[in-house]
Amino acid sequence: MASAEEVLEQVIASPGVVALVGGLDTGKTTLAVEMVRRAARAGVVSAFLDADVGQKTVGPPATVGVKLVRTLEDASEEGLARPDRMAFVGSTSPQGHLLPMVRGVGLLARWAREMGASLVVLDTTGLVTGSFAEHLKVFKLEAAGVGRVVALERGEELRPVLEVVRRFARAEVFRIRPLPQARPVGAEERARRRAERLKAHFSGRLKVWRVKGPVFFPSLPPGLEQGRLEGLLCGLEGPEGECLALGILKTQEGMLKVVGPEVSGVVGVRLGSLRVGEDWATHRVSLQQLLGR
Secondary structure, three states: OOOHHHHHHHHHHOOOEEEEEEOOOOOHHHHHHHHHHHHHHOOOOEEEEEOOOOOOOOOOOOEEEEEEEOOOOOOOHHHHHOOOEEEEOOOOOOOOOHHHHHHHHHHHHHHHHHOOOOEEEEEOOOOOOOHHHHHHHHHHHHHHOOOEEEEEOOOOOOHHHHHHHHHHHOOEEEEEOOOOOOOOOOHHHHHHHHHHHHHHHOOOOEEEEEOOHHHEEOOOOOOOOHHHHOOEEEEEEOOOOOEEEEEEEEEEOOEEEEEEEOOOOOOEEEEEEEEEOOOOOEEEOOHHHHOOO
16 A cells, blocks of 8 residues: 555646545545645646536536646645636536536546646546446446545555446556545535635626527426526526536515526536535436426
8 A cells, every 4th residue: 555645746747637536525525625735836837627516626616627737826726716717517426427527527637638738637526336326437437537546545445446446447446545634524514615716706796597498408398487597596507518606596576586696607507416505505307207208
């Protein structure tokens, strides 16, 4: 088993696409931040690719976000919070959202490399057990072109997922112990952090769009009661499939509208599977049931 310092030295000496895998509270994000900070000190352009849709470092919840890191300021907490590009997933859990997760990771990994990132650090969720976790990890690693995986492991809990990663994602695996500075974070604190990040995303100048059926994905069925979509989180999509900002659906004066940060270039609206409350807490909903399909 390698040490964290040995892994950091190797990653900076030989950049590429690196993924961090581990359960909750093992220090994945802390290690990812240290990787991009060391890259900045070494003059290596890197990208922090945040695929943890629930506990965000880059961008708001329910998205995959990427931040190009050229300077230590880019790698600060404030710098990382401002994404250079996003992809909308629509939920704070990957369960039931495998396709948009994999799409988003692949889209942003390609963009980061096109923008000159020699090192791409992929931070993943803490979901590591079961067949869904194995599918999620392998497909994301393949989509991002990951060559190395750093596994933060307490015991043998990662053995099944690491075996499929070696065989099917064909990635080199380095096993290290969880970082000593990692601390447990309870469910209530995680929910509070999500609400704060979501509130911050909508804290600036907002715009209200009146929207009609053809702009939505998935499309709205004829005769749908618009009130069923009240408070639904959505992604405002740009011309290259990127998420320009999040929006929230509202019904006002009998019309369906989207409230979100003021952005330009929106070509469509992707519907999510979260309803946003007045306290910015989110509640999962079935989009299929909402649309009656």
